[in-house]
Amino acid sequence: MRSEGADPGTVRPGGRTARVRESVLQAAGDALAEHGFAHLDLADIARRAEVGKTTVYRRWGTVNGLVADLLLDMAEQSLPRTETGSLLGDLQANARLVQRTLADPRQGALFKAVIAAATCEAKTAEALHRFYDTRVKEWAPCVQQAIDRGEVPEGTDVHEVIRAVSAPLFYRLLTTGDCLDEASADQAAEAAAAAACAGAYVLGG
């Protein structure tokens, strides 16, 4: 009598179950980009996905749960780091990647929704933290290489430099109406590189 088994979808994850997840996540992304997080309706998503409303509620429970799963799906598809040979070049590549993602109507809306969801649900917040932790760790080595080359002082917090690239882009997306263009991405990269070289991210400094 093991208490009613695990969550649905974990025992028989193949075939139909996988198809349902895929089409529901697809529909959820579409709905988010169209209506935004607040006006998200699970029944509407079920309709779009051509899936029973009950199924959506059973497997994801709430809008937050669905958004968290969507985030997991995004984390799996995110792009690998590229290398250019210089700190500024690497940070610029990262900044432009972030900028393109946030400027894209669908992806941008999705990120906004994910952030909104994370601000009001601890579990979703944790999923978001993990997502960014992964992304930051993916790009951090380029700062370490810059330290090794002597561009950046020893003891610099490599993760913080990567965060410093994304931060102004996020801030702009959320707190201003301005569009995110390539120039703002380049500026973010340049500022982060300059601050890093000046030793602003040296630990305990």
Add this chain to the structure above:
Amino acid sequence: MRSEGADPGTVRPGGRTARVRESVLQAAGDALAEHGFAHLDLADIARRAEVGKTTVYRRWGTVNGLVADLLLDMAEQSLPRTETGSLLGDLQANARLVQRTLADPRQGALFKAVIAAATCEAKTAEALHRFYDTRVKEWAPCVQQAIDRGEVPEGTDVHEVIRAVSAPLFYRLLTTGDCLDEASADQAAEAAAAAACAGAYVLGG
């Protein structure tokens, strides 16, 4: 027969109307800090404020409307800029002010809620943009002074420098679980100052 007059509260804004607004905003802030944006219930707020549920719906309509008004109220109370004589000192003062605000349980939760609300309602987003525009304009002169002193190159986008101070603090609040301490505030200020002095925020650079 002027079409049903203006919004309630605009014709007789004194006495009771003002008291109702004050106690409802107070209650809304409390509820936000306690339950977060998603689980906000206007009926609960009405109960806390000892005000009729109908009144809250009539005057603010939705959770978003209420949050937007709360934002307006916050904007009126925000602190004036201080001056220390150096760019780093001024930016540090700003960074610590932001850090203290976001680290405060009540204020921090409120900001998270406001951001969440802004991501899903254009009107609320605009209120948020105005709020930040005001705050940025309040602090921008300290960068201009630094330009005049020759600390920072001519042509620097003064507003962008101020945004660069807050951005990493916001980013940290939203995307990591780490606490916002004074050290992170100082780091943000130092990074912004270093980047500004290096000319990273020169327009068209």
Add this chain to the structure above:
DNA sequence: CTCATAACGGGACTCCAGTTCCGTTAACTG
């Protein structure tokens, strides 16, 4: 002070997001 009516408050009502029930379909096992 008096009056007109803006704004509030209680309670009944509506409507739909979210739940429950149970029959049907199709993964996985041996």
Add this chain to the structure above:
DNA sequence: CAGTTAACGGAACTGGAGTCCCGTTATGAG
């Protein structure tokens, strides 16, 4: 290929968020 049961899907149900109605309070003008 047959049997077990995980997972799905339709339909009826429910609770509470948001609306409506109308009587009451008290603001601001004259």
